[in-house]
Structure formats: structure tokens, C-alpha cells
Amino acid sequence: MEKSQISLTINDIPVTVEEGSTILDAAHKINLHIPTLCYHPDLKVAGNCRVCVVELKGNKELVTACSTAVTEGMVIFTNSSKVRTARKTIVELLLSEHNADCTKCYRNGNCELQWLASEYRIGDHVYHDLVRAEDRLADSSSFSIIKDDSRCVRCQRCVRTCSDLQDVGTFAVVKKGKKQKVSTFFGKPIKDVFCIDCGQCTSRCPTAALIEKPLFEDVWDAISEPEKHVVISTTPSVRVAIGEELGFEYNKHSDSKIIAALKLLGFDAVVDSGFFADIYIVELCTEFMLKMKQANEDAGNKVLPFVTSCSPAWKKFVKTKLPQVGRLLSSSKSSRQIFGTLIKTYYADQNALDPKDIITVTVTPCTAAKIETTNSRPPEGLTDVDFSITTRELARMIRQSGIDIERLEPADYEPLMSTHSGASVLTEASGGTTEAVIRTLTELVTGNELNPDMLKNMALRGENGIKETVIKFSEVKYGWEFLKDKEIRFAVINGSGHAAEFFNRFSDGENPYHFVEVMVCHGGCIGGGGQPIPVSFELIKARASILYSLDELSMVKKAHENDYLNRIYREFLSKEENKEALRMP
């Protein structure tokens, strides 16, 4: 049914919008800026900061542009003296309960409250300082995020992100009046409560009340130690999005310039995560095939669906919220851990380096990847990944170094581990891991080359929370006869907010799907919690479209066709002592 159109005027400019639009939507349509703070396009409307108040003719009180639906004939003023006075007062009040030592702040320069303060020229301290002493002590107990209540503006974006988008609910509002605050369960340190480290709160916090736990200083330290050989792996998501922080648009030269920048920062070697993602896909695919075989041989053995585990926050989510899924998770290491493992074994060997002298760093769009740096690998006691930094942290390092990326001469990856397939790029977008697995699976099971039509599975792309597809093989290789004409059902969970809904739909062992990919972040890694701020579903979609085009441009489309990968399997992974290297310890 077509929605009816509503006409109104804003600052005497006539505008017509669809029924159900808000005043803010209507203002956007005529390119009129109304300041907001608690509003975020990805979240439910809250209407609690009151920064977006506007004057509605005939109304004594001001109304919030973000929450008020338009009605026919509405007359709105967004810049009357009444509005300006109220808005300025509100910003002053917000600053009075905010730790406003901006120069020392992690978000200095990228803070919505700071912008508002500068827009409204908040000069003298009109009001009393209300920052509570106990709030000045930030909670840095978590591996991934830091919560500083003295910088909280009570917009509750984190609460809505964590509960509504992620279905986690680490944060809630407690107490009322002057004691009201955003708190964890009973105010416990984040490490002691349920938090999946996804960092989605940090990318939606308007200030620095929630930030990723910065590790870039440690990385600088490692670089400056001459005896250390520091290897960094970058992911396509980081390269596609980092320009948003550094002020350039991604193009075909960006990758090689970012490599050049990383080398200038002092990294001894730069590799692409895609190579390890290819290994991951092959591992995942073979594990899945073995599970299928197992399920076929013993129907009572309910080993399916096979569930991916590469999203590190997902493992934590499962542990607390969906324990029944735990036994279904893939036992393969994530591509980041595979990177760490191979660098400290195969690569060390090839380059005659002592693994103890190697520092592995991943730069990812992910804050939860920081928890992977704590997994030490027995028996040597070496960690796979020593430091994990986010896109935002890398951008900061590049800014600190004074490098102008766009003027750099292109450079190349470490030749040993540089090749990657288009499939590996896809794994960074929701549904992409499944697409990549289908490409490899098809060729492994049928023995025939993949039909090019199957390179794009649109059902697995896009913004839906739960996506699915069915594959059938009419021809199969010897040994896989049981898969002939069998419907193999794939499901993709796009954001942890949909995971419980999906898994609780079926009782244990009755889930009809065979393969389930879960990414806790909306859009997959490309929408990770460590990506540039601001973020929105709209932006994530734009970033993902670059990933899809990178796949289309790639020469090698399938993970198992990566030449170097086959070499590593031949030379290293096939050896008896390395059989378990890529399994989770």
C-alpha cells in the first residue's frame, strides 16, 4: 500500500514527506541540519537528550524532531530564539555533568558533544561541575573496551545498541535523578559481566564514555625494539574503511599505499589477512564436509548444523546465551589466529627467525579480536597474536607518524604470504564466508569447475537479519554419493541480535540447517566495532559494496585455488606434527 504524503513547512520552506516520517526526516529532505545527540539512525528513537528540540506552532512546549511524526499543515521553526536558548541551555547542562577536559580525551576531535559545544559557543562555565569523583575512575577491566562514566552523556545509545542490536544487554540504566547512570549488572567491572567484546557500543557512543582498549602504544613499543621482528596483517575491511578516518576515498591504489604506510611505520613485514582467510575457508569447508559425512554415517549423532566460530565475540555469546550451540561450533582457528600460528612457525622457519623474537600484530575492524591475543598456544607458551588493534587505532598511528598516504609510492606485501582469493575478501561481509565455502565445497564434492552463475549468491547478501540458501549437487565425486541431490541448507545470521531467534526456533538436534554462519556485527566484519566513527547501516552497506567489487576484480575466485596456500599445505600443514596447528587449543 502506498503511504500518503504529508505537507508541512519548516522555517517557512514547504516540504512534503511520507506519512510516518519524523520532523528530522523532513528537515533532512530539505538539507536542513538539526543537531542531535541521542539519535542514531541504526537505533530506536529515544528522545531523551532533547538537543533536537524545535518549535511547533501552536504548541506551548518545544517538540523533539527525532521522535515527533509529521502531521498535515505542521509549522515548524528550527532556529527561533526560543529554540536556540533551550538548545544552548541543554548543551551547557550536558557539559556540566561531563568531564570536559577535551584535550586529554581519546575522542578529542571526533566527539559529538564537543561539536555541539563548539556550534553553540559554550564559553564560560555557567553551571556547577556535577562530575562525580567515583565516575572519574574508568573501568578498564575488559580486554576490549574501556568505560569512563565521567564522559557519559546518558544518551543511552550504548544501552540500545547492546540490547536491541546485539541482544546482549551488558548495559542498563540504573537509579534515578542525580544518581542515574548507565551501569553494568550491579555496577560490576565489565570483565565480570556478560559482554561479548563486539565494541558496537564504542562505535555508537557520541563521546569517549566507551572506547576500544587502545593497544597501539604497545605496538609502537614493539616496533621500536630493534631485535623484534614485527609482522602485521591487514584485512580488506580495514583498508576499505580507513580512508574515512584519514580523509581519502578507497581506490585501486589504496591497498599498496597502505602497505607502504605500514612499512614506513616500522613494521618488518606486512601480510594480507586474505591469505589466512583462504586457509580458514579450506579448513572450515573440510571440517564441514567431515561433519556431513559423520551425520550421514550415524543419524543419531546430531553433529549438525555446523556453526562457524570465526567471530570471536560469537564464541562468548554462545557460551552464555546459547550453550546448546557450543558443541556445534567449528574447531578451526580464526584467520587471525592462523596468521599468528603460521608466522611463528612456517614463516619463522623460512626466514630463519626465532619465534620468540617475532611479534604478530593484526589490524582488524574488530574489538573482540583483542581477546584472541590472550590465547597462548601450548606447549611453547607463545601467543598466536600478540597485539590486535582496530582500524581506528591504525589510523591514529598513521596520523601520529605524519604520513600522507596518498603521496606514498606503492609497496607490496611480503611475497611469501601475499596471495589471496576473491573469496577471502567476501568473508569480511555477512554471508561472504558462506559464499566462499560454497565455492570450494562445490568443486571438492563435484570435482567439476564451479558454474560462474554460482559466484554471486544474492540471497546471502544484503541487510536481512537471517538469510538462507539451498544448494543441490546433481553430480558428485566418488565418496560423496550421499550428497547427490541432497538439499544442503545454509543459513546466515547477520548480527547477534538474530542469533537467539534463529537457534531457539528449533529444539536441540532438530535444526534442519546444515551450515550456519554467524557474525555478531551487522554486515559482518565490515561493520565491526573498531571501524571508523561515525557508523551506520547505510555506511556499512557502502563499505560492503566495495568488498563485493574487489571480489569481482579478483583473478582467483576460490580459496583452494590460492597457489601459496597449496604450497603451505604441501610443505607444512600436511606434516604429522602440524596436524593440529590450526585447531583451537
Place this chain on the structure above:
Amino acid sequence: MESPNQKRIDLIFSNYTSSKYKVLERTLQRPPDELISELMDSGLKGRGNVGFPTGMKWKFARREDAGTKYVICNANESETGTFKDREILELVPRKVLSGMAICGYCIGSKKGIIYLRHEYSYLKEHLQNEISIFQEFVKQFNHDFTIEIFSGSGSYVSGEESSLIESIEGFRAEPRNKPPFPVIKGLYGCPTVVNNVETFATAQVIFRIGAEEFLKLGTSYSSGSKLFSISGDTKNPGIHELELGTTIEDVVKEFGDKNIKSVQVGGASGYCIPQKLFAETVIGYEGLTTGGSMIFFNNSRSMYKVLHEYLRFFAEESCGLCTPCRVGTQQLLLGIEAVKRGEMPVGYIDVLKKLALSMKISSKCGLGQSVANPFISILDNFKEEILY
């Protein structure tokens, strides 16, 4: 002991022993539209602090096409200085239950909920008994309507209708964005009428005596009578039913102690009326709309302390959701303290006044919007007391 000065009304608390739900029985035989227009004719306005026309509210809810609708009785009586709803529930609960049932009949709702202030939990058993008896009668009248008690979660803001609904749904008592108003989208998204205890009791009275009789009381703009909770410097504290449209002067003459210098009408969120305005201030929707709280202050009282106490109350009871109310209440409190101590110049009071006015137009609900009422009315009339 009573002076004959003021006409006493006895509508709310009368006839309470004999009630066999005759009024309800009779009323349920009339068509709903007729009842709603009688209610509109009676000019009944909500007996809380806002004063929205009750008939109109019911009409809006009736117009909504929905399978489930709710009738909620707001018994969260939390405005400072009011205690009349407690008395109504204790003495004439049948009037309230009847009022709710009639409302349910008019708007097409089968479900009533009494949101009972937590501090009134001792009334629960009594009310529950009354509800069981009521339920029997309703069955006899072939009317499908059940009433449940919901024990309030204990905050001032739960008295605000959308916060009250949030509270019943199991969330923090915090106001919703309006529109949509509860009559359109209320409890669990269904059309919901939220009325005060006294409003339901008065509705029952109107259907008993008829709109015409009710209109004989009060003024053309403020029809009928209303309960007042009188406290403070008075020899005769308690609940008194008075006609609307009287002046503060009349009330003070009758109830006040000697040397009354001001009356706080409407509790913490109401207005302070100084002596010089007693004669010209009318209690009613044309003058001061009030939920019925009247607190008298005589010459011995410090208005600074009064204001300070109200601000302390607001800083504590603001739900903290919206910026102007959460931060503004704290700043007003700290502000008057600082001026009093001489840490801030006298002129700072003007900054605070501007702040209060901004809060009035930009807060999310009635709580933050009404902080300016006591603040400005006390400040304007007792400036010296506040400053020095």
C-alpha cells in the same frame, strides 16, 4: 467548630455503605455514546494536576479500533501534600471500581488495572476483597470486566501516565515520546485510558446525580466539586470537598492558621501563591489547576527552605532520562545554595530562572516541565528570602 463561610459538598464520600452497585447497573443499560456525551456535558476534567477533559479522553479511546483496550486507575498518589486518593480507596472503593467499569463499557475494554502506590500496599487486601465483590456484581449485570491491582514500583514519575504504563510493562518508569498518547497507543501498544482515582469516583457520581446536577456546582469552566488535601499551618488538616471556583482567600479564611503568608497549590509541581494574590486567585481550570494539594505556610516558615526542599525532591525524583530535568534540577538546587552562601552573585538567580523556563519547554514530561512552577512562583514572590 466549622465556620459556615464555605459551602461543604458531600458527593464523593456519601452513600458509601449502601452501595449495591445500583448506579453501575443502571448506567450499564444506557448506550455508551450517551454516557460519554453526558460526561462531556458535565465538564468533568481530570482530577490530577493536568485537567484534561475526561469525556474527551474516553471518546478518543472509544474511537480506536482495537481488540484489546485497557482502563488504568492511577492510584500512585505521589504529589507532595496530597492524600485524598488513599481515603477514597479506603472508604468508597466501589465508586472507583464502578467508574472504571463504566469507562470499560464506554470504550470497549474488558480489562482494568489499579496502579497502586507501593506505600499504599496496606490497602491491597481491602481492595482485593472489594474487587471480588465487585466481580460478582459485574457478572450479574452480564458485563465482562475484570480489575487487577498492580503494585507500583515506587517513584514520583510513575504518576505520569506513560511512565506508569512503562512501569506496568516491567520497564523503568520513564516517560514515552508523545504523541502517540496512551488513548491511541498505551499499555502493550493498546488504546488505554489512564485516569486518577478521584476522576473515576467523580464519574460515578456524575452518572448517579446526572450532569445537570453536577453543573450546578462550580463555575462554567470548572464544574463540580473536588477533594482538597489540606495541610501545613492549619488547625483543620485533612480532606475537604469544596466547590471549584473558590478563591484562595476563602480557603485560607476557613482553614488557615493566623499569618498565612503563602499557599502552595498543587504540591511540588504546583504554584506558590503569596498573600497579596489570595483574593484574585481562583482554584479551578480557569485559574489554578490542581490535583488538590494545599499546603499553608505562615510567617514562621522560611520560603528558602520550602523551595530548597522541593528542588531536593525533584533532583531525587527526576527519572534522569532527559537532560533538562536530570541536570537542570541539580543545577537549580546547587544554584540557590550557592547564591544563599554568597558564592554566586545575586544575578545568578536570573540565569537559574532562564534555566527553569528552558526546562519548562524542553523537558520530556510533566515532571521536568513543572519544576519552573514552584521555582519561579516562590522566587518572584519571596526573592529576599531566597537571596539573603
